[in-house]
Amino acid sequence: MTSWLAAHRRACTGTLARLLRAPLASLFNIAVIGTALALPLGFYVILANLQELARDYSPQPQLSVFLAPEATAAEARALGERLKARSGVSASRFVPRAEALETLKSRTGLDDIIAGLPGNPLPDAWVITAAGADAATLDALRGEFQQWPKVAEVHVDSEWARRLDQLLALGRHAVLLLATALAFALVAVTFNTIRLQILTQRDEIEVAKLIGATDGWIRRPFLYFGAITGAAGGGAAWLMIWGVLALFNDRLQPLASLYGLPLRLTHLNGSDSITLLFFAAALGWFGAWLSVRRHLGTYNPS
Amino acid sequence: MSQIALSSVSKRYPGGHQALNGVSLAIEAGEMAFITGPSGAGKSTLLKLIAAIERPSAGSVVVNGQNVGTLRAQGIPFLRRNFGLVFQDHKLLFDRSVFDNVMLPLEITGFDRREGARRARAALDKVGLLHKEKARPITLSGGEQQRLCIARAIVHRPAILLADEPTGNLDAGYAADIGELFRDFNRVGVTVVLATHDMQLAARLQPRLIEIRSGRVHHD
Ligand SMILES: Nc1ncnc2c1ncn2[C@@H]1O[C@H](COP(=O)(O)OP(=O)(O)OP(=O)(O)O)[C@@H](O)[C@H]1O
Ligand SMILES: [Mg+2]
Numbered sequence: 421m422t423s424w425l426a427a428h429r430r431a432c433t434g435t436l437a438r439l440l441r442a443p444l445a446s447l448f449n450i451a452v453i454g455t456a457l458a459l460p461l462g463f464y465v466i467l468a469n470l471q472e473l474a475r476d477y478s479p480q481p482q483l484s485v486f487l488a489p490e491a492t493a494a495e496a497r498a499l500g501e502r503l504k505a506r507s508g509v510s511a512s513r514f515v516p517r518a519e520a521l522e523t524l525k526s527r528t529g530l531d532d533i534i535a536g537l538p539g540n541p542l543p544d545a546w547v548i549t550a551a552g553a554d555a556a557t558l559d560a561l562r563g564e565f566q567q568w569p570k571v572a573e574v575h576v577d578s579e580w581a582r583r584l585d586q587l588l589a590l591g592r593h594a595v596l597l598l599a600t601a602l603a604f605a606l607v608a609v610t611f612n613t614i615r616l617q618i619l620t621q622r623d624e625i626e627v628a629k630l631i632g633a634t635d636g637w638i639r640r641p642f643l644y645f646g647a648i649t650g651a652a653g654g655g656a657a658w659l660m661i662w663g664v665l666a667l668f669n670d671r672l673q674p675l676a677s678l679y680g681l682p683l684r685l686t687h688l689n690g691s692d693s694i695t696l697l698f699f700a701a702a703l704g705w706f707g708a709w710l711s712v713r714r715h716l717g718t719y720n721p722s
Numbered sequence: 723m724s725q726i727a728l729s730s731v732s733k734r735y736p737g738g739h740q741a742l743n744g745v746s747l748a749i750e751a752g753e754m755a756f757i758t759g760p761s762g763a764g765k766s767t768l769l770k771l772i773a774a775i776e777r778p779s780a781g782s783v784v785v786n787g788q789n790v791g792t793l794r795a796q797g798i799p800f801l802r803r804n805f806g807l808v809f810q811d812h813k814l815l816f817d818r819s820v821f822d823n824v825m826l827p828l829e830i831t832g833f834d835r836r837e838g839a840r841r842a843r844a845a846l847d848k849v850g851l852l853h854k855e856k857a858r859p860i861t862l863s864g865g866e867q868q869r870l871c872i873a874r875a876i877v878h879r880p881a882i883l884l885a886d887e888p889t890g891n892l893d894a895g896y897a898a899d900i901g902e903l904f905r906d907f908n909r910v911g912v913t914v915v916l917a918t919h920d921m922q923l924a925a926r927l928q929p930r931l932i933e934i935r936s937g938r939v940h941h942d
Contacts, residue, residue: 430829623813623815627815629799631803633799634800
């Protein structure tokens with residue numbers, strides 16, 4: 421067990437030594453991997469921030485239930501009772517058509533045009549607040565109310581929040597696709613780097629095999645190299661995004677204080693950052709593993 | 723049971739050349755044997771078959787009771803650790819120092835580094851190269867490279883030393899020293915098998931002589 425640990429420690433320090441022996445090449449390699457990872461990471465961070473923003477500013481989950489023009493006052497009252505009795509409705513308010521017209525007038529300043537209309541074109545309405553805010557709940561309520569008698573139309577007032585949600589979901593898919601494509605790139609970069617290393621070290625590999633090295637012993641430093649450059653690339657990506665965010669927040673500050681908005685883009689949290697490093701290390705390891713499997717067999721002396 | 727036993731071993735290389743043809747011989751533990759014969763007789767091939775660097779086309783090669791020819795790939799590294807190998811073409815690593823070349827067999831077996839460094843220096847001292855431990859092998863003379871190869875072969879204290887022309891590039895003085903080294907090893911129980919043309923060395927050490935001609939044992 422201790423000798424196993426010692427062997428791994430030695431492979432690890434050996435890999436670091438090898439990285440330092442060719443500092444420029446290592447740096448370029450890490451930069452390439454870092455850039456490949458920084459792209460999806462950046463998008464992810466922006467999406468996460470937007471999502472946070474959307475959560476903070478999402479309005480009351482309100483529905484406007486517009487009555488049919490021919491509905492009487494009694495029918496409107498009955499509908500109100502039925503709405504209040506429905507579970508999932510936490511508050512309701514009646515907006516008579518006259519009040520709606522007044523609001524329209526005062527808000528839009530279209531007095532002249534409205535005065536020119538033959539009558540009040542607006543219907544009576546119940547504005548209700550739903551207990552749940554998620555899109556599915558609101559949709560279900562809307563569908564149900566739509567079926568009720570004397571209801572002309574039901575409108576979900578927080579529709580925009582839902583659109584944003586859908587947009588964000590689309591964005592998450594795009595990030596996932598991008599991340600997958602660039603994960604392939606990372607694996608390919610590592611694969612090729614290891615291939616070149618195996619080529620330049622084939623004497624060493626041959627001699628080591630001749631004097632009794634196991635395949636595991638020969639593979640280990642390459643696998644470590646893949647994992648360590650992968651993790652270093654992940655770290656580089658993290659730093660790049662950190663720099664961009666710092667710059668952006670700096671620029672955003674005057675604008676944000678002007679509108680009194682707490683606009684500040686935040687980076688990945690601690691556990692997500694660790695996950696990123698592990699993920700990058702795993703991809704590098706995988707690329708190295710593929711390369712070693714493919715290329716080391718070629719140098720079997722027997 | 724003999725430590726090394728070949729029975730009716732033939733080796734035909736992929737090109738079609740018959741390097742060995744029905745060779746049978748047995749070498750006991752602690753023996754010193756010289757394989758002699760003209761160039762191209764098959765001496766190197768014989769050593770390579772024993773170390774599982776080549777596989778026999780026919781017959782069996784048995785080392786320490788293990789059939790080398792049918793050994794699984796995973797078993798080969800552990801078989802090879804029984805041997806100290808001196809290669810005819812040295813096979814030194816030119817991007818490592820002399821010291822690091824000698825450390826390689828110990829690194830492979832996961833030897834403790836401090837104790838390993840002590841052994842590596844002792845091995846270099848035995849072949850008279852301790853003062854060059856930091857040098858690159860490329861800066862060494864042919865004879866020095868040969869001695870470095872010997873140091874690498876003995877550093878892990880193998881049970882069997884297989885040396886292919888270990889004195890080929892050495893002047894008589896060093897050849898005699900290396901000969902003494904092999905004799906010392908043999909005295910502490912190491913089996914020594916040399917492929918050599920060096921009849922002077924043979925005359926001094928009085929080993930068992932196995933002469934090969936055109937792939938057959940001509941005289942034993
Ligand atoms: N890898 C190989 N492929 C094809 N033929 C080979 C190979 N290795 C050796 N041979 C041939 O096998 C024969 C025996 O070679 P080997 O190296 O065993 O001779 P040797 O006795 O060691 O000669 P020397 O004294 O010159 O080192 C030679 O004719 C050689 O050309
Ligand atoms: Mg030879």
